[in-house]
Amino acid sequence: MSTEARVGNLAANDWDGGAFPYRVGHRKLGMWLFIVSDAMTFSAMLIGYSYARAASDQWPTPFPFNPSIIFSTVMTLFLLASSFTMVMAVRASAANRLKAARRWIGATMLGGTVFIVLHSIEWSHLLGEGLRPFGVSAGSTFAKEWAERWPQAPPLFGASFFAITGLHMFHVFTGVIYLGVVALRIGKTRHEDVEISGLYWHFVDLVWMFVFPLIYLMSVDMTK
Amino acid sequence: MAQPSIRDVFQKSDLILMGVCVVLAAGFLLLTAKNAASAGNFLTIDSLFFTAVCLLLALTFIAVPALTMRARGVHPFAVPEELPPARAAEHVHFEGGxxxxxxxxxxxxxxxxxxxxxxxxxxxxxxxxxxxxxxxxxxxxxxxxxxxxxxxxxxxxxxxxxxxxxxxxxxxxxxxxxxxxxxxxxxxxxxxxxxxxxxxx
Structure with missing residues (x-):
């Protein structure tokens, strides 16, 4: 029996106990609680980064608007578009249009995969320029430029960049696999299962809405 | 008519063999991805040869379970014509278009x-x-x-x-x-x- 159908037989007052006070199944509530805890994890990292960033007068701002910021904006657009296709998948699933739901989830996975590929290109580019998790590699392009412009730069730029975007990329990666499983098993799932995978995907998108301005836009090169 | 499930049609030994094939295919796909990530210049004769061989091997291994299941009329990921009971019993209320x-x-x-x-x-x-x-x-x-x-x-x-x-x-x-x-x-x-x-x- 569905959650809502069972709820109909239970006490009218949510606070009497023994009811479904949130009117959601235990799996969906579990995903919401996971999202809350994951939001705390990302907040801790972003707050730590923001503190170090704002307290330093020598924090490097090495991303030129063209191409770095334009590139990461395109990544953002793909992630936003994939969130839209995901909500359309949930809508199709609610109407029991399973084939359409599977196609929409496929489009979402495509958006996520493009995001990962673009992100990897960007990472390998930055590593090639000499950016490392704790500083810059000696003799690289970045090392020369940074020694001139930010001689006392804290070594945390690479650490915060790789840790935060890496953790986010890991979430996108697991999300694509999760959605793949849901899409393959769509004939056996309940609607709520599709909705739960959608919650996870939208959360990954939501986190990027903070990572993008804090990591990328705050690092835009002010001189170019 | 409901689709037969994999367990109705295959014996345990068949399933183990098919599982091994899937694992091997996934392994070769991973090798391809690893090569693409670490090859530096991807468009070289060596790298493209390695990619082609790995993809071919992955295809070979995935073909065994795929063709076997098709031959015995099992479509594990097909969307059923009629709704599964768990889904049919749900009363979904969804707002927004x-x-x-x-x-x-x-x-x-x-x-x-x-x-x-x-x-x-x-x-x-x-x-x-x-x-x-x-x-x-x-x-x-x-x-x-x-x-x-x-x-x-x-x-x-x-x-x-x-x-x-x-x-x-x-x-x-x-x-x-x-x-x-x-x-x-x-x-x-x-x-x-x-x-x-x-x-x-």
């Missing part, structure tokens, strides 16, 4: 463009830049949670349980910022606004 979600998407895209334009025109005061960016991001987060994550259409009890988390996170952010600006002032001994570009004067 293409128009609403399209508008939300447009709103999110618009706010993103505003943020990028702010980065383009370069606001040198870090405090102002940060405040505007965080304000816009909060609006975007609220749009995603309310419409895409459907919290607007959930019960109020769920909303009042989840939303305080976000509020607490933001309060924590504002608790530490004054101290980071104090530290900056101590370091530079000059007004923070001038020192925020990262450029020595």
């Amino acid at each position: 293409t128009r609403l979600f399209g508008n939300v998407l447009l709103g999110l895209l618009g706010l993103t463009v505003v943020e990028v334009v702010l980065a383009y025109i370069k606001i040198h005061d870090l405090r102002i830049f940060l405040t505007i960016l965080m304000g816009l991001s909060l609006v975007k987060a609220a749009l995603i949670v309310a419409y895409f994550m459907h919290l607007k259409f959930e019960r109020l009890s769920l909303v009042v349980t989840l939303v305080p988390t976000l509020v607490v996170c933001i309060c924590l952010l504002f608790i530490v910022f004054p101290d980071s600006f104090r530290t900056l002032k101590q370091r530079t001994n000059r007004p923070t606004a001038a020192a925020t570009t990262g450029e020595p004067e």
Whole structure:
């Protein structure tokens, strides 16, 4: 029996106990609680980064608007578009249009995969320029430029960049696999299962809405 | 008629063999990905040869279980013609249509463009830049949670349980910022606004 159908037989007052006070199944509530805890994890990292960033007068701002910021904006657009296709998948699933739901989830996975590929290109580019998790590699392009412009730069730029975007990329990666499983098993799932995978995907998108301005836009090169 | 499940049709030994084939195929796909990630220049004869061989081997291994299942009329991932019972028993209430979600998407895209334009025109005061960016991001987060994550259409009890988390996170952010600006002032001994570009004067 569905959650809502069972709820109909239970006490009218949510606070009497023994009811479904949130009117959601235990799996969906579990995903919401996971999202809350994951939001705390990302907040801790972003707050730590923001503190170090704002307290330093020598924090490097090495991303030129063209191409770095334009590139990461395109990544953002793909992630936003994939969130839209995901909500359309949930809508199709609610109407029991399973084939359409599977196609929409496929489009979402495509958006996520493009995001990962673009992100990897960007990472390998930055590593090639000499950016490392704790500083810059000696003799690289970045090392020369940074020694001139930010001689006392804290070594945390690479650490915060790789840790935060890496953790986010890991979430996108697991999300694509999760959605793949849901899409393959769509004939056996309940609607709520599709909705739960959608919650996870939208959360990954939501986190990027903070990572993008804090990591990328705050690092835009002010001189170019 | 309902589809036969894999366990009805195959013996355990068949299933183990097919599982081994799937694992091997996945392994070769992983090798391809590893090569693409670490080859440096991907478009070389060596790299392309390696990729082609690995893909061919992956295809060979996946072909065995795929063709066997097809021959015995098992389609494990097919969408059934009639709804599965668990789904049919659900009473789904879903609000919002293409128009609403399209508008939300447009709103999110618009706010993103505003943020990028702010980065383009370069606001040198870090405090102002940060405040505007965080304000816009909060609006975007609220749009995603309310419409895409459907919290607007959930019960109020769920909303009042989840939303305080976000509020607490933001309060924590504002608790530490004054101290980071104090530290900056101590370091530079000059007004923070001038020192925020990262450029020595």
